[in-house]
Amino acid sequence: MGAMSFSYPVAVKFSEIDLAGVVFNSHYLTWCEDAKMAFLDDVGFGPYWFAEHGRLALVRHAEIDWTASLRPLDHADIRVVVERIGTSSFTLRHEIWRRGESALLTATCVITYVWFDTAAGAKAPLDSHFREALEASRVA
Numbered sequence: 001m002g003a004m005s006f007s008y009p010v011a012v013k014f015s016e017i018d019l020a021g022v023v024f025n026s027h028y029l030t031w032c033e034d035a036k037m038a039f040l041d042d043v044g045f046g047p048y049w050f051a052e053h054g055r056l057a058l059v060r061h062a063e064i065d066w067t068a069s070l071r072p073l074d075h076a077d078i079r080v081v082v083e084r085i086g087t088s089s090f091t092l093r094h095e096i097w098r099r100g101e102s103a104l105l106t107a108t109c110v111i112t113y114v115w116f117d118t119a120a121g122a123k124a125p126l127d128s129h130f131r132e133a134l135e136a137s138r139v140a
Contacts, residue, residue: 008035022069035078043133057113068106
C-alpha cells in the first residue's frame with residue numbers, strides 16, 4: 001500500500017529571510033501548519049469543521065531535518081503524508097521540495113498532533129470519521 005501525496009505550494013518571501021540569506025527556521029513550522037490545514041481541508045476536515053465540533057489538532061512533537069537551503073523568490077512544494085494514526089494522535093510528514101529543473105528536498109518536518117476536545121479541555125480519541133479520512137488518504 002503506497003501513500004498518496006498531498007502538495008501545498010510555498011513562495012519564499014524576502015520577509016522570511018534571515019541574516020544568512022536563507023529562510024529563518026521558524027518559518028518552516030509556519031509553512032507546515034498551513035500545509036496541514038490545507039491537507040485536512042482536502043480530506044474534509046477544514047478549520048470550520050474543527051471550530052464547529054470543538055476540536056483542535058495540537059502539536060505534541062515536531063522534528064525538522066534540513067538538507068538544503070531555500071532563498072528569496074524560491075518556490076517550493078510541501079508534500080504532506082500521513083505517517084502514523086494513533087488512538088488520540090496522528091503524525092504527518094511534511095517534505096519541503098524546492099521546485100526547479102531538478103526538484104531538491106530541502107527539509108523534512110515530522111509532526112505529531114494530539115486530538116483535543118475544547119469543551120473537556122483534554123485530549124480525546126480521534127473522531128472515527130476523521131480517522132477514516134486519514135486512513136483513506138494513505139491509500140495510493
